[in-house]
Every structure is written in structure tokens, then in C-alpha cells.
Amino acid sequence: MEYLIHIAIIVSLYAAGAMSLNLIVGETGLVSVAHAAFVGIGGYAVALLLTVAHVPFVVAILVAVLISGIVAFFIGATFLRLREVYYVLGTVGFNVIVLSIFLNWSSLTKGPLGIAGIPRPEIFGAQLSTNISFLVLALIFVLCVYFCSSFITRSSLGRALHAIREDEAVAEVFGYSTVHYKLFVFTTASMLAGAAGALYASYISYISPYGYAVTESIFVLAIIILGGLGSARGAILGAALLVILPELLRFVGFPPEIAAQLRLGSYGLVLVLFMLYRPQGIWGTFKI
Amino acid sequence: MTILKTRKLTKSFGGVRAVDHVDLSFEGGKVTALVGPNGSGKTTLINTITGIVPVDGGEIVIGSESFRCIRSSDIATYGITRTFQNSRLIQQMSVLDNLLLVLTKRNVFGALFERHEAHHLDKAEAALRRVGLWEKRNEQTENLSYGQRKLLEIARATLMRADIYFFDEPFAGLFPEMVKIVSMTLGELRAGGAAIVLVEHDMALVRELADHCYVLDSGKVIAEGTPEHVLKQENVVEAYLGK
Amino acid sequence: MDIAVQIGLNTIVAGAIYALITLGFNLTYSTARFFDLSYGAIAVAGGYAVLYFYKYLDFNIWASIFLGTLIAGALGFSVERVVYRPLRKRKATLTVLLIASLGVLTIIQAVIAMLFSSQFQTLVRDTGAIATLSVAGGTITLSQVIILGAALSIMLCLGLALRFTNFGKAVRAIADDDEVASVVGINSDRVIGTVFFLGGVMAGVAGIATGFDTGLLPTLGLALLLKGVIALIVGGIGNVYGGVAGAFLLALIENLGAWQFSGEWRDAIAFVVLITFLIFRPQGIFPR
Numbered sequence: 001m002e003y004l005i006h007i008a009i010i011v012s013l014y015a016a017g018a019m020s021l022n023l024i025v026g027e028t029g030l031v032s033v034a035h036a037a038f039v040g041i042g043g044y045a046v047a048l049l050l051t052v053a054h055v056p057f058v059v060a061i062l063v064a065v066l067i068s069g070i071v072a073f074f075i076g077a078t079f080l081r082l083r084e085v086y087y088v089l090g091t092v093g094f095n096v097i098v099l100s101i102f103l104n105w106s107s108l109t110k111g112p113l114g115i116a117g118i119p120r121p122e123i124f125g126a127q128l129s130t131n132i133s134f135l136v137l138a139l140i141f142v143l144c145v146y147f148c149s150s151f152i153t154r155s156s157l158g159r160a161l162h163a164i165r166e167d168e169a170v171a172e173v174f175g176y177s178t179v180h181y182k183l184f185v186f187t188t189a190s191m192l193a194g195a196a197g198a199l200y201a202s203y204i205s206y207i208s209p210y211g212y213a214v215t216e217s218i219f220v221l222a223i224i225i226l227g228g229l230g231s232a233r234g235a236i237l238g239a240a241l242l243v244i245l246p247e248l249l250r251f252v253g254f255p256p257e258i259a260a261q262l263r264l265g266s267y268g269l270v271l272v273l274f275m276l277y278r279p280q281g282i283w284g285t286f287k288i
Numbered sequence: 289m290t291i292l293k294t295r296k297l298t299k300s301f302g303g304v305r306a307v308d309h310v311d312l313s314f315e316g317g318k319v320t321a322l323v324g325p326n327g328s329g330k331t332t333l334i335n336t337i338t339g340i341v342p343v344d345g346g347e348i349v350i351g352s353e354s355f356r357c358i359r360s361s362d363i364a365t366y367g368i369t370r371t372f373q374n375s376r377l378i379q380q381m382s383v384l385d386n387l388l389l390v391l392t393k394r395n396v397f398g399a400l401f402e403r404h405e406a407h408h409l410d411k412a413e414a415a416l417r418r419v420g421l422w423e424k425r426n427e428q429t430e431n432l433s434y435g436q437r438k439l440l441e442i443a444r445a446t447l448m449r450a451d452i453y454f455f456d457e458p459f460a461g462l463f464p465e466m467v468k469i470v471s472m473t474l475g476e477l478r479a480g481g482a483a484i485v486l487v488e489h490d491m492a493l494v495r496e497l498a499d500h501c502y503v504l505d506s507g508k509v510i511a512e513g514t515p516e517h518v519l520k521q522e523n524v525v526e527a528y529l530g531k
Numbered sequence: 532m533d534i535a536v537q538i539g540l541n542t543i544v545a546g547a548i549y550a551l552i553t554l555g556f557n558l559t560y561s562t563a564r565f566f567d568l569s570y571g572a573i574a575v576a577g578g579y580a581v582l583y584f585y586k587y588l589d590f591n592i593w594a595s596i597f598l599g600t601l602i603a604g605a606l607g608f609s610v611e612r613v614v615y616r617p618l619r620k621r622k623a624t625l626t627v628l629l630i631a632s633l634g635v636l637t638i639i640q641a642v643i644a645m646l647f648s649s650q651f652q653t654l655v656r657d658t659g660a661i662a663t664l665s666v667a668g669g670t671i672t673l674s675q676v677i678i679l680g681a682a683l684s685i686m687l688c689l690g691l692a693l694r695f696t697n698f699g700k701a702v703r704a705i706a707d708d709d710e711v712a713s714v715v716g717i718n719s720d721r722v723i724g725t726v727f728f729l730g731g732v733m734a735g736v737a738g739i740a741t742g743f744d745t746g747l748l749p750t751l752g753l754a755l756l757l758k759g760v761i762a763l764i765v766g767g768i769g770n771v772y773g774g775v776a777g778a779f780l781l782a783l784i785e786n787l788g789a790w791q792f793s794g795e796w797r798d799a800i801a802f803v804v805l806i807t808f809l810i811f812r813p814q815g816i817f818p819r
């Protein structure tokens with residue numbers, strides 16, 4: 001039972017990460033391979049604020065979200081003006097640099113050792129030390145992200161994003177400063193990713209740089225390609241499938257190393273197969 | 289009143305001068321036709337004025353301001369709008385949404401918290417009814433026929449309430465009923481005082497609709513005047529038929 | 532003074548490897564017109580193939596290298612045939628091809644890790660007996676000399692082939708305008724297939740060289756490719772020789788940086804270079 005609760009929490013956090021990436025990739029058409037970096041920034045921010053500075057959890061997560069947002073704003077302002085391919089490369093490069101910083105700036109991040117002992121959230125005096133209480137928090141978080149995402153996509157801003165993803169030049173001709181829209185979406189989505197990372201760090205109570213490599217970003221991308229671009233429900237479905245199915249591999253009895261690589265390979269397979277045969281994913285509203 | 293003019297406007301691609309030191313003037317309340325054989329630079333000209341392609345030389349004069357280069361996201365502010373030769377609509381979006389796109393607030397937070405949906409809906413409905421597409425308002429644009437797409441493009445342009453409209457071959461491939469709708473629309477815009485610039489190959493339509501005409505060949509203006517006058521000139525006939 | 536010579540020698544070897552990547556990548560990019568993010572993984576696959584033949588099966592080194600490059604070339608060719616060609620036929624957008632290539636990268640990486648473990652491996656058989664040469668106060672290993680020789684000869688052959696053979700002319704025609712090329716009767720599909728094979732071979736050589744020089748990891752693919760892309764952007768995209776110059780310049784900056792800061796920051800330095808050029812001089816040092 002505890003195991004199921006654990007899985008539910010993991011699925012929820014990945015679903016939140018996927019819904020936020022969907023805002024960037026699915027709704028706006030920007031292929032971003034930097035999401036893991038923002039999840040990591042959120043995670044490390046909270047880890048340091050809680051273990052070193054001992055600030056209350058609510059403050060820590062707000063600061064983490066703010067930091068993610070500020071970094072995203074500057075990264076976005078730098079790269080979003082560039083042509084697609086260079087923008088993608090820029091996001092990969094950014095992810096690598098952030099990983100390097102997590103790994104090598106040992107005085108701050110304790111490098112490859114990571115930071116342990118991150119406490120569970122304490123909200124209004126109650127500490128969420130049981131998994132089930134954390135699950136409630138995680139589900140509330142997923143709902144918030146879902147509503148945030150829907151609000152954006154159903155608004156006139158969402159319509160503008162859809163125009164940008166299909167034909168940015170036309171959107172410009174009709175009066176849209178597309179860079180501002182892309183920047184808004186990138187910053188907001190990255191803040192949500194930072195929040196997800198903050199929650200994850202608090203849940204697992206330990207954070208290490210290796211979880212934030214480009215491979216993680218590719219994983220989240222595979223989730224939304226599977227679930228379908230332009231669909232928050234699709235993101236949730238994709239997260240559920242790509243977290244739960246590989247867990248089943250464990251029971252098949254592969255050695256953990258092989259199982260991990262099989263998982264990785266399956267993400268790649270998802271990307272290739274869906275691009276070839278079903279670009280709109282399972283529940284997608286946009287055919288890329 | 290001159291709404292927009294160009295002074296020695298030049299654009300080259302590689303070694304080829306697609307637009308070669310072109311001087312044009314577009315008056316409000318008039319239809320100005322741009323004619324010329326294929327490759328004479330008409331679409332490139334529109335692309336430079338609407339910021340799709342950067343200008344290499346010369347300037348664009350709007351009112352009292354002159355521009356060496358103009359960004360496409362700025363042209364709406366200066367009262368410029370256009371249609372495209374191969375209609376560029378947002379395919380994976382409904383017909384109605386394609387129009388709402390050009391009606392709603394343009395700035396990020398205004399668009400996020402848009403409060404005037406009903407008003408915009410009324411305007412979109414009126415435009416769709418005028419071109420006969422109201423029944424198709426919830427259709428995905430990719431499901432429209434060629435002619436319907438051209439009509440939607442025109443409707444979209446009219447909603448921009450521009451001072452100058454560039455129509456790039458709006459009549460190409462349309463059935464007579466649709467041609468009538470487009471002519472009427474052009475007439476209405478003209479009556480409202482806007483400048484209409486029409487790129488067109490059909491000479492009968494040019495004679496019928498245009499007040500003034502520029503003939504382009506190889507990026508240069510080789511003749512200008514009323515359609516009657518211009519289409520009789522020797523050099524114009526030669527440009528089309530070859531020497 | 533010795534440090535300067537050593538840095539110089541390291542730069543030349545690293546630069547030669549990056550130059551190979553840049554050239555091969557540019558070849559596929561200019562004909563197929565999309566950024567193949569899996570290119571680096573093909574290089575790594577070549578390196579691991581040699582690992583298999585040379586260290587596991589105890590083959591002769593030249594036979595191993597021959598087989599390794601052949602396998603890399605075949606891999607490049609197959610990926611193009613199975614994944615990219617169907618997508619190109621259906622006029623898939625750049626975004627789709629990009630995502631598909633990301634998928635291919637992930638699959639190749641996972642398969643390599645499953646077959647050879649994700650531990651660091653080197654191709655050198657007997658680390659105790661590396662032949663070294665003294666050059667002007669610095670040392671260079673025998674394998675590094677061979678790498679240099681191989682890289683230079685490949686670059687020369689490629690340059691000559693592109694200039695003087697019919698195949699080379701076909702490649703340049705397609706790179707210029709593939710519609711016109713097909714009108715003139717050039718079989719784009721066949722040429723592109725060959726281009727991906729040759730590109731794969733070049734990548735394989737680069738991967739093998741890396742395996743002898745600094746060692747192999749399954750995850751090296753993306754980083755290696757990105758070095759090549761950075762070199763391309765620094766040198767000026769579209770300018771083949773600029774790319775080669777960019778490769779050596781990048782190697783120099785990396786080695787200087789590694790000497791000043793520390794080896795772990797090498798990747799981060801490369802990306803800072805990329806970002807700097809993308810922002811301030813996207814057309815590169817030697818624009819077309």
C-alpha cells in the first residue's frame with residue numbers, strides 16, 4: 001500500500017512537470033530540453049533553504065519558484081529570439097551548464113554527494129511526515145497546475161500561443177510580439193517545474209545532481225509526446241504510463257542496471273514511434 | 289491623401305534585384321493595382337513593406353515618418369495589413385478562432401485576462417456572415433475548401449481596421465459568386481477611406497476595380513497610370529508577351 | 532613554456548576530433564536539412580564497436596577500427612533509411628525530425644549501456660605501455676598521432692571528393708537546392724543515404740579517436756555532437772572550413788579553461804562559448 005502511495009506521488013509530480021512542459025512544447029511549439037534544469041533549481045533551492053537556512057517550507061517553495069522564474073526569464077530572453085534549432089541547442093546547453101554547476105560547485109551544492117536530510121513540508125504547524133499526507137499535497141498541487149494550464153490555454157493568450165506554434169510569422173503580421181508570449185510561457189512553465197522539483201526534493205528528502213541531466217528532460221518530453229501535445233489530460237496520462245509501466249519491469253526480474261537502460265531506451269522508442277506513426281499522441285490536440 | 293509611399297525601395301536576393309529602386313504611392317479611398325509578369329517583384333515588394341523580408345535600400349514613408357526597416361510585428365500599429373498569395377491561416381484552429389485572433393488584445397496580460405469576448409464575437413460574426421462562412425465557424429480551418437480559405441483570409445484582413453490593405457491575388461481560383469463577395473468587400477473598404485493595394489493577374493478585374501495601376505517588370509516600375517492607359521502601352525505588352 | 536606546448540598539442544588532437552564531427556555533421560545537415568541530434572551517438576557507437584572487437588574479441592587493431600567505422604557508417608545509413616527518410620517523404624517539420632533524432636539518440640545510448648555497461652571504458656589495451664613522443668617539450672601519445680593523421684587524411688579526402696567527384700557535385704547540388712537537384716535528375720534519396728553512411732563513418736572515426744584519447748561513456752554522444760555544433764556556429768554556419776577553424780578554436784578555449792579552472796568545467800565552458808556566439812555573433816567568425 002505504501003508502495004502504491006509512493007507511485008501515486010511520483011506520478012503526480014511528473015504529471016505536474018509534464019503539464020508545465022506541455023505549455024512550452026505542446027501549446028507554443030517550442031522544443032525545450034531544459035525542463036530538468038528548472039526542476040533541479042527548484043529542488044536545490046528548497047534543499048538549501050530548508051537544511052541550511054531553516055526557513056519555513058512555504059517560504060522556501062515560494063523562493064524556489066521565484067528563483068526558477070528569474071533564471072527562466074533571463075534564459076528565455078536570451079534564447080527565444082533565436083531560430084528554432086539554435087533555441088533548442090541553447091536549452092540543451094543550459095541544462096548541461098546547470099548540471100555542471102550542481103556537480104562542481106561543491107561548496108554550495110555538496111557536489112556529487114548531494115544534499116540529504118531535507119525535511120518534509122511543515123504547513124500551518126502540521127508536518128507532512130506520512131506519505132499519505134504528502135500525497136494529498138501532491139494531488140492538490142497537480143490540480144493547481146491543471147487549472148493554471150487550462151486557464152492559460154482557454155484564454156486569448158492560449159489562442160495566440162496556438163497561432164505562434166503553427167505560424168509565428170503570421171502572428172507577428174497581425175500585431176503579436178511573439179517573443180513576449182514565448183517568454184511568458186517559458187517563465188511560467190519553468191516556475192511550475194521549479195515548484196514540482198521543490199516538492200520532489202522534500203518528499204525524497206535527498207537530492208543529487210544526477211537526477212537533472214538532459215536525459216530527464218528527454219523523459220518529460222517523451223511523456224507529453226506520448227500523452228499528446230496540447231493536452232493537460234494527455235500529460236497526466238503520459239506521466240502515469242511512463243512511470244508505472246517501467247515499474248512493472250522491476251517485477252520481471254531484470255537487474256537494476258539493465259532495467260534502467262531499458263526504461264531509457266523505451267523513452268527514445270516512444271519519441272521515434274510517435275513521430276513516425278502518431279504525432280498527436282494519445283490525447284493530443286495538436287499534430288506537430 | 290497618401291497613406292503610404294516608397295522611395296527608391298530596394299531588395300536583393302543574392303545577386304538578383306527583386307525590387308529595384310521602386311517609387312510608389314498609395315492613396316486613401318483608391319484601389320491601386322500592382323501588375324506585372326511572374327517574378328516581377330510584386331510579392332517581394334509586399335513582403336518588404338510588411339516586414340517579412342528586410343529592406344536593403346530606400347525607405348517606406350507612412351504619414352510623416354519614414355522607415356529604413358520595419359518589423360512585421362509593428363505593421364499593425366502603423367495601419368498596415370495584408371493577405372497572402374497562398375492563404376496563411378492557422379490550420380489547426382477553428383474558423384472563428386482565426387478571426388478572434390486578430391480581434392483580441394495583443395499584449396500578454398491583456399490577452400490572459402481578456403474581458404471583451406462578447407464584443408469580439410459580434411465583430412467576428414459580422415465578418416463571417418459577410419463572406420458566408422458563419423455556418424462553418426467551428427470547423428477546423430484545414431477542412432475548408434480553397435475558396436473558403438481565401439474568403440476567410442479576406443475577412444481576417446478586414447477586421448484589422450487598417451489604413452492600407454495589401455491583397456496578394458485575392459481572386460485567384462475563386463468561383464464567380466466568391467469573386468463578387470471579394471469585390472464588394474474591396475469596395476466597402478475603399479469607401480471607408482482606406483488605401484487598397486491589389487496584386488492581380490486578371491486584367492478584366494483590374495480594369496473594373498482599380499483607380500490607379502503600377503506595372504512592374506524585373507523589380508522596376510515600367511509604367512503607371514489608369515488601367516486603360518497603362519495596359520495599352522507598348523512596353524507593358526512587351527513585358528508580358530516578350531519582345 | 533612547456534605548458535603552452537602541452538596545451539597546444541592537446542588542442543590539436545581535440546580540435547581534430549571536433550573537426551571530424553563538424554564536417555560529418557555539416558555534410559548531413561546541408562543535404563537532409565535538419566539537425567540530427569543522434570549524430571554524436573553514432574560516433575560513440577563506433578567507439579564501442581572497436582571496444583568489442585579490439586578488447587573483447589582480441590582482434591587486430593586495424594581490423595577492429597575498420598569494422599568499427601563500417602558499423603558506424605551502417606548505423607548512420609540505417610537510421611536515415613528507417614526513421615528520417617519516411618519523415619522527409621511526408622514533409623515532416625523540422626521539429627518532428629528534431630524530436631525523432633532525440634529519440635534515436637536515446638535509443639542508441641541505452642542499447643550501448645545495456646551491452647557494455649555505463650562505466651567509463653578506454654580503448655587502450657595496455658595502459659602501462661603507452662608509446663609517447665616528445666615534441667618541443669610536450670608529450671603526445673602514439674594514438675594521438677594516429678588520430679591526427681587519420682583525421683587530417685579524412686578531411687582531405689572529403690574535401691577532394693566534394694570538389695572533384697560526381698558524388699561530390701551531387702551533394703553540393705542538393706545542399707544548394709534539392710528541388711532543382713531532383714529536376715536535374717539527381718537521385719536525392721541515394722545521395723542522402725550515402726551521405727549518412729559517410730557521415731556515420733566520420734563520426735565513427737571521431738568516436739574511436741575519443742575512445743583512445745579520453746575514453747568512452749555511453750552518454751558521450753550528445754556532448755560530442757554539441758562540441759561539433761558549437762564549432763560550426765563559432766566558425767560560421769554554411770562555411771565548411773570555418774567549422775574546422777571553429778573546432779580548433781573551441782578546443783583551444785576548452786583546454787585553456789581546463790588549465791585555469793579544472794577539467795570538470797570543460798563542458799560548461801564549451802556551452803558558455805556557444806551561448807556567447809549565439810547572442811553576440813550568430814553568423815560566426817567567418818560568415819558565408
